[in-house]
Amino acid sequence: MPRGDLFPEIGPFETGYLPLTGGHVMYWEQVGNLRGRPVLFLHGGPGAGAGAVHRRFFDPDFWRVVIFDQRGAGRSRPLGSLVQNTTSDLVGDIELLRQHLGIDRWLLFGGSWGSTLALAYAQAWPNRVAGCVLRGVFLGRAEEVQWFLSGLSAFFPDAHATFAGFLPEEERGDLLGNYLRRLSHPDPAVHMAAARAWSIYEGSCSTLLPSPDTVASFAQDRTALGLARIEAHYFAHDLFLPREGLLAHMDRIGHIPAEIVQGRYDVVCPPRTAFELATAWPSARLTIVPDAGHSALEPGVRRALVTAVERFRTGRL
Numbered sequence: 001m002p003r004g005d006l007f008p009e010i011g012p013f014e015t016g017y018l019p020l021t022g023g024h025v026m027y028w029e030q031v032g033n034l035r036g037r038p039v040l041f042l043h044g045g046p047g048a049g050a051g052a053v054h055r056r057f058f059d060p061d062f063w064r065v066v067i068f069d070q071r072g073a074g075r076s077r078p079l080g081s082l083v084q085n086t087t088s089d090l091v092g093d094i095e096l097l098r099q100h101l102g103i104d105r106w107l108l109f110g111g112s113w114g115s116t117l118a119l120a121y122a123q124a125w126p127n128r129v130a131g132c133v134l135r136g137v138f139l140g141r142a143e144e145v146q147w148f149l150s151g152l153s154a155f156f157p158d159a160h161a162t163f164a165g166f167l168p169e170e171e172r173g174d175l176l177g178n179y180l181r182r183l184s185h186p187d188p189a190v191h192m193a194a195a196r197a198w199s200i201y202e203g204s205c206s207t208l209l210p211s212p213d214t215v216a217s218f219a220q221d222r223t224a225l226g227l228a229r230i231e232a233h234y235f236a237h238d239l240f241l242p243r244e245g246l247l248a249h250m251d252r253i254g255h256i257p258a259e260i261v262q263g264r265y266d267v268v269c270p271p272r273t274a275f276e277l278a279t280a281w282p283s284a285r286l287t288i289v290p291d292a293g294h295s296a297l298e299p300g301v302r303r304a305l306v307t308a309v310e311r312f313r314t315g316r317l
Contacts, residue, residue: 022084027075028068032060042110047230049074087240111135140239163201198228258284259308263292
């Protein structure tokens, strides 16, 4: 197949479950070449989980691809658990997985929340990071969360009206608090309805052109519950990030090579954030995809991501 598009479907050569703190158990898998150069895939959300398509950004003959589901997400257990579920917990989980697999250094590949987590891990463990490929950059700042909760209405007023309209009118003044209250409710009839409304809203705003398949994938129970509950939990706690923000610690990773891929019309995570990150990162290259939104699977974004990974293969590491 020509480079610049996704690689063929492939299954993992190894899978496992790793016990964590707080009663969590992490699902992980390895794909590609056991003796290849290690790369870690970090999914979005928080809470969205990883899927089979995410294996296809990497040439399996060259890369040793490690994929895992973060606490409470995807195939990790228990689904949707908020117990000891913070950014520092996730950073610790990544380092535990690295040690478990006997990997010295790896390339980090993450989009949206995955870009946030990649930055947090890299700043904590810079000597373990060979490089970064980031997409749809999200820095977890208050204005970015507020943009998701209300600013998206400027471009997707219909989707936002449905999202807000799920709540009774008297509760719409605090969308985050009242969604989180429902998402944390023990009754599935309560939390699943809220989870679908939240997740469908995000899926509806994630592509440049309407994508029923994207919306349908966001609406699936496992994706919706993990994404909505954990995302709202993180949003309510300022993403469990340092008060001074991730940009304040770029001196720790300024020497690490990075490729940043950003859709020009990414409404979920607008391009200004990626530009600010690239400006603060001397070793980063920013690629703006002119005909794309937020999703990693839009044609221009996926081509740019595969190209970025190939650059690391041919000498950026």
